Amino acid sequence: MGDRALSRRGFLAASAAAGLGMTALSACGGDSDGGSSDGKTTIEWWNISTTEPTKTVWAGLAKKFEAQNPKVKVKIVQMENDAYKSKMTALTASGKLPDIFHTWGGGVLQQQVDAGLVEDLTDRTKPWADGMLSVAKQAYILGDKTYGIPFDIGMIxxxxxxxxxxxxxxxxxxxxxxxxxxxxxxxxxxxxxxxxxxxxxxxxxxxxxxxxxxxxxxxxxxxxxxxxxxxxxxxxxxxxxxxxxxxxxxxxxxxxxxxxxxxxxxxxxxxxxxxxxxxxxxxxxxxxxxxxxxxxxxxxxxxxxxxxxxxxxxxxxxxGGGGGHALRKGAPQAAVDFLKFFASEATDLVLVKKTNTLPVVPGAEKGLSDPNTKAVQAQLKAATGFQLYxxxxxxxxxxxxxxxxxxxxxxxxxxxxxxxxxxxxxxxxxx
Missing domain, CATH: 3.40.190.10 (Periplasmic binding protein-like II)
Known part of the structure; x- marks a missing residue:
């Protein structure tokens, strides 16, 4: 998925291309309940899926979630990888993160957690996150707490x-x-x-x-x-x-x-x-x-x-590593609901079939058809050690x-x- 793609110096161009006016950036995270005058909760979802087919598939999933949750609006903000990293570094320093944001876990997520900016998801996701692939979850478990939910796992x-x-x-x-x-x-x-x-x-x-x-x-x-x-x-x-x-x-x-x-x-x-x-x-x-x-x-x-x-x-x-999503501290319940929707077998099957990701929900393995994706997954399952990026x-x-x-x-x-x-x-x- 252009998973880690782009030029840090291209941030201004990338943010302009992503339609990011200063309003979107300064309003990042919104008010604490994400509420609006029309009674809808708006959640901002920042991700790095700027290449096709992922961009279109993810927009479709957001629409599906909105249809299932009529009182919720998902606002998608997309940037290429390096521009995203630069922006997130600035937002971490400012103390305000988006409701739902892409994370690779590890030391970067730890820094955001240490700054008190990330929601502890341990109890709120346990009933459904327990069934996900163990290796995929490791980068987002810091101490013994869960701060992110994977949607992809893989290797270089x-x-x-x-x-x-x-x-x-x-x-x-x-x-x-x-x-x-x-x-x-x-x-x-x-x-x-x-x-x-x-x-x-x-x-x-x-x-x-x-x-x-x-x-x-x-x-x-x-x-x-x-x-x-x-x-x-x-x-x-x-x-x-x-x-x-x-x-x-x-x-x-x-x-x-x-x-x-x-x-x-x-x-x-x-x-x-x-x-x-x-x-x-x-x-x-x-x-x-x-x-x-x-x-x-x-x-x-x-x-x-x-x-x-x-x-x-x-x-x-x-x-290698994967991609996951974390939530800003105090994000509305709708953001947790979105993570649950994104981690469901139905959604994972869509991701596996249409965007060639590797399954993080065991039941979605049946969606694998590409021989190379299968080869990567076989290597991953047989791995005797795993080092995050x-x-x-x-x-x-x-x-x-x-x-x-x-x-x-x-x-x-x-x-x-x-x-x-x-x-x-x-x-x-x-x-």
Missing amino acids: GFWYNKALFKQAGITAPPTTWSGFLDTVKKLKAKNITPIALAGKEKWPGMYYWAYLAMRTAGIDALKKANDDKDFTAPGLVQAGQHLQDLVKLQPFQKGFLGAAYSTPTGQAATMGNGKAAMELMGQWAPVVEADSGKGLGSDLGFFPFPAVEGGKGAITEVF LDQAYAPAVGQEVNDSVAALISGSKSPEQVTQSISKTAKEEQ
């Missing part, structure tokens, strides 16, 4: 073009990092661009460093580094060295440093139009590839991030520094050692 992995692999004589996806580098070399030898990357937006590059850190140092090393405010362990430096080895092969499309994720000339379109053989992206990738470009149909395949020889991590440890798992400033430092390594302005030093410095300043 490599999406690849089977036709281009065949053209380069590659018979199977690589399972080791050295095999992956060989794959890149074989594609280059046939004048095929190996990898599409949105260098302008820093989070897609972060995925490489995060996975390499998991594979080299092990999944626990990332948690320990954050706890100790020290990211300079040898395995984390080596992760940067492995990424540097890839960058030296010049694997990315021409102009990648200026490329966004979901624009007509961006990463997803480059992949969807058959101009690159691979992209490292989440379970939403096929939908955005088809929305931004042509889409690859049956030529699209999926494989997990390779193992690093001699590393402490396993190929069955996955990196680093720019969500860590405190916001630390997550941003991970993204910035890794982007600097990819562009050649930071060494692997400097990456770990910069992140450590920011983590210590956040204490």
Whole structure:
């Protein structure tokens, strides 16, 4: 779903495109009961589903909820990913959040909870939230309290073009990092661009460093580094060295440093139009590839991030997350009712069938038909470890520094050692 897509600096343009006048922003959250003069309760729902088909499907679900709850009006506010993150950071600082808002959980949600801005949903959602997929709920449970309800779960992995692999004589996806580098070399030898990357937006590059850190140092090393405010362990430096080895092969499309994720000339379109053989992206990738470009149909395949020889991590440890919704403190009951509606089997089936999300309600698994979505779900169900996106798992400033430092390594302005030093410095300043 353009799930994590966009340029922070594009906030003003994105907010204008989303029709956000200052009134909508300043009235965010409204009065405490969300009431209005016509006796209707208006709830604002902020989300990042700006690409099709999700945008239309979600608007339809809001209308269905309104039909079932005639006294409630759902006002949808949509922004692309980076603009949304920037706006939410500003709103968190101002102490006013929307009634219902997109969250990835983790350290960012924790910061909002610590500021006293988020509704505790533990008791109000227990009767129906208990039946949801356990791994999908973890990022929103802080302490022993529930602050968010998932609507999606997934993992990052490599999406690849089977036709281009065949053209380069590659018979199977690589399972080791050295095999992956060989794959890149074989594609280059046939004048095929190996990898599409949105260098302008820093989070897609972060995925490489995060996975390499998991594979080299092990999944626990990332948690320990954050706890100790020290990211300079040898395995984390080596992760940067492995990424540097890839960058030296010049694997990315021409102009990648200026490329966004979901624009007509961006990463997803480059992949969807058959101009690159691979992209490292989440379970939403096929939908955005088809929305931004042509889409690859049956030529699209999926494989997990390779193992690093001699590393402490396993190929069955996955990196990713999902999407969820949280409520501002004091949000009206209608907002809780909307979360319940969104987490129902009927709604989840619509999301699974029409937007290719992975089910968070077990009964909705029957809606899965796409072989790649099934492959991602199989990987996820067999996972022996799960690491949330680093720019969500860590405190916001630390997550941003991970993204910035890794982007600097990819562009050649930071060494692997400097990456770990910069992140450590920011983590210590956040204490």
